[in-house]
Amino acid sequence: MDEGKNDLINGARMRMQKIKLTINGKLYELILGYEVQPWHTLAFTLREKLGLTGTKIGCDRGECGACTVLMDGRPILSCLTLTVECDGKNIETIEGLLNSKTGKLHPIQEAFIESGAFQCGFCTPGMIMSAKALLQRNPNPTLEEIREAMSGNLCRCTGYIPIFNAIMKAAEKMRGMT
Amino acid sequence: MKRFEHFNAKTIDEAILLLEKYDGEAKVIAGGTDLIRVLKDDILPKYPKAIINLKTIANLEYIKEENGVLKIGSLTRLSDVASSSLIKTKYNLLSEACRSVGTPQIRNMGTIGGNLCQDVQCWYYRASKSLGKVFHCLRKGGNVCYAVSGDNRFHSIFGGKGCVAVCPSDVAIALTALDALVKTKGPLGERVFPVSELYKDAALNLGRSEIVTEIQVPEPPPEARQIWIKFRLRNSLDFAIVSVAVMLTLEEGVCKDVRIALGGVAPTPKRLKEVEDFLKGNYINSETAEKAGKMAVAKAFPLSHNAYKIPITESLVKRVILMAKDHRTLT
Ligand SMILES: Cc1cc2nc3c(=O)[nH]c(=O)nc-3n(C[C@@H](O)[C@@H](O)[C@H](O)COP(=O)(O)OP(=O)(O)OC[C@H]3O[C@@H](n4cnc5c(N)ncnc54)[C@H](O)[C@@H]3O)c2cc1C
Ligand code: FES
Numbered sequence: 001m002d003e004g005k006n007d008l009i010n011g012a013r014m015r016m017q018k019i020k021l022t023i024n025g026k027l028y029e030l031i032l033g034y035e036v037q038p039w040h041t042l043a044f045t046l047r048e049k050l051g052l053t054g055t056k057i058g059c060d061r062g063e064c065g066a067c068t069v070l071m072d073g074r075p076i077l078s079c080l081t082l083t084v085e086c087d088g089k090n091i092e093t094i095e096g097l098l099n100s101k102t103g104k105l106h107p108i109q110e111a112f113i114e115s116g117a118f119q120c121g122f123c124t125p126g127m128i129m130s131a132k133a134l135l136q137r138n139p140n141p142t143l144e145e146i147r148e149a150m151s152g153n154l155c156r157c158t159g160y161i162p163i164f165n166a167i168m169k170a171a172e173k174m175r176g177m178t
Numbered sequence: 179m180k181r182f183e184h185f186n187a188k189t190i191d192e193a194i195l196l197l198e199k200y201d202g203e204a205k206v207i208a209g210g211t212d213l214i215r216v217l218k219d220d221i222l223p224k225y226p227k228a229i230i231n232l233k234t235i236a237n238l239e240y241i242k243e244e245n246g247v248l249k250i251g252s253l254t255r256l257s258d259v260a261s262s263s264l265i266k267t268k269y270n271l272l273s274e275a276c277r278s279v280g281t282p283q284i285r286n287m288g289t290i291g292g293n294l295c296q297d298v299q300c301w302y303y304r305a306s307k308s309l310g311k312v313f314h315c316l317r318k319g320g321n322v323c324y325a326v327s328g329d330n331r332f333h334s335i336f337g338g339k340g341c342v343a344v345c346p347s348d349v350a351i352a353l354t355a356l357d358a359l360v361k362t363k364g365p366l367g368e369r370v371f372p373v374s375e376l377y378k379d380a381a382l383n384l385g386r387s388e389i390v391t392e393i394q395v396p397e398p399p400p401e402a403r404q405i406w407i408k409f410r411l412r413n414s415l416d417f418a419i420v421s422v423a424v425m426l427t428l429e430e431g432v433c434k435d436v437r438i439a440l441g442g443v444a445p446t447p448k449r450l451k452e453v454e455d456f457l458k459g460n461y462i463n464s465e466t467a468e469k470a471g472k473m474a475v476a477k478a479f480p481l482s483h484n485a486y487k488i489p490i491t492e493s494l495v496k497r498v499i500l501m502a503k504d505h506r507t508l509t
């Protein structure tokens with residue numbers, strides 16, 4: 001094959017700007033202008049480009065928390081985040097919670113099921129991500145601390161009480177594990 | 179969202195240069211919690227051609243104290259301001275105001291500079307094509323404020339020069355009671371001025387290519403008592419219907435110094451100078467606090483749908499003064 005042409009293509013590839021995202025521990029490199037456009041939100045990229053449809057879009061305006069993911073450990077709204085601004089960031093979504101070695105659900109997921117903490121389930125991935133961030137920084141939260149940590153996630157179905165119970169239960173399970 | 183070019187600014191000067199180059203057709207982005215909504219709803223008279231990211235500028239995220247002045251970099255996130263132990267101990271009013279903004283996620287993304295520079299929430303201004311109607315109001319270069327003769331339940335009770343939308347920023351109200359300054363940089367260099375002066379008639383008092391770089395707060399006297407109350411329908415997510423920030427210094431029950439700022443009731447943070455003058459030198463008790471509440475609203479002139487804010491303001495002013503006196507806080 002023509003050496004010169006190869007160099008040209010390689011050169012162009014080098015110049016292509018890539019957005020590097022670590023999502024649930026896996027590195028994704030997305031080519032800017034092709035796989036990612038400047039006006040794409042992280043919620044859009046996750047769902048429409050990477051097939052990670054666990055993250056939900058409710059209001060798409062920052063008001064409901066359904067799109068909550070963790071960025072460098074903190075809950076943020078993927079509907080108000082530009083993917084181009086996530087270069088180099090560590091993102092966690094609901095898909096990352098399953099233990100890939102044992103195939104077991106995360107204790108928070110188990111607790112949500114056991115406590116009946118969802119009905120339609122649309123708020124659940126966002127709820128669980130907010131809960132995960134809380135329990136990472138505070139393994140033994142009070143009800144008040146749970147309510148505050150969850151105050152950016154709306155649920156239309158459950159009335160919240162089963163959700164708070166689930167988080168209490170998850171905290172217990174997780175404390176028992178360490 | 180419609181398309182735009184995107185730049186990651188490396189320095190403040192680079193951001194200013196880009197703003198100059200686009201001559202009013204570019205916007206800076208910090209946390210994006212307000213700007214992305216504005217872009218999605220496409221409410222600006224001119225959709226920006228370029229978005230300039232400030233988060234890639236080094237050294238704009240800091241909280242430090244220098245010669246009795248608290249300095250906060252404009253890109254510092256609200257959750258970091260709220261949880262800073264330095265701010266909790268000495269500038270609690272600011273900590274509480276930040277904690278009352280939006281939701282935990284909004285506070286993890288939103289910056290203090292973006293909070294001060296956010297757009298108003300007026301529903302005529304925010305109405306969009308996707309919602310079926312656009313109002314070319316004063317803020318968009320039109321010549322009417324639709325809220326004056328429309329549904330103005332969340333608007334100003336102290337008038338306004340044309341536009342009656344209220345200042346949406348909680349942080350600005352707390353910073354006004356703390357006598358804080360903002361530092362900006364633009365093509366003409368740096369400026370430092372009181373936070374309350376950032377807001378004027380239907381726009382921000384910022385040049386087209388000017389960026390807020392720092393917030394400066396003078397250290398309050400250690401005995402000063404600081405209280406923040408934000409009245410709203412839900413305890414999370416909602417903007418203030420009325421908010422009050424107070425800083426009170428007492429000497430044997432007598433008011434030595436006081437600063438009170440109101441939010442949610444006027445287009446700018448509203449300092450209550452007359453009430454402050456009345457309180458200074460007076461005993462603080464339920465009578466003087468009640469009189470202060472009455473004075474706070476004496477000059478209010480509500481619009482057709484928002485007279486309900488007057489008794490709320492009156493009782494909150496009374497309440498914060500008594501809370502400050504008794505060292506009580508909201509739990
Ligand atoms: C659901 C919801 C609830 C909310 N509730 C509240 C509330 O209760 N109280 C409240 O105060 N706010 C509230 N907000 C508004 C929220 O957007 C701000 O609080 C937030 O701090 C904005 O900061 P940001 O960094 O995200 O700004 P951005 O969205 O990045 O920017 C906002 C505006 O400021 C400009 N800007 C940003 N940084 C600078 C700078 N350094 N210099 C010059 N211009 C700049 C941008 O160009 C843009 O026009 C809420 C928002 C949402 C979505
Ligand atoms: S979809 Fe992001 S907050 Fe509702």
Ligand code: FES
Binds near residue numbers: 123154158
């Ligand atoms: S389970 Fe339906 S919204 Fe929460």
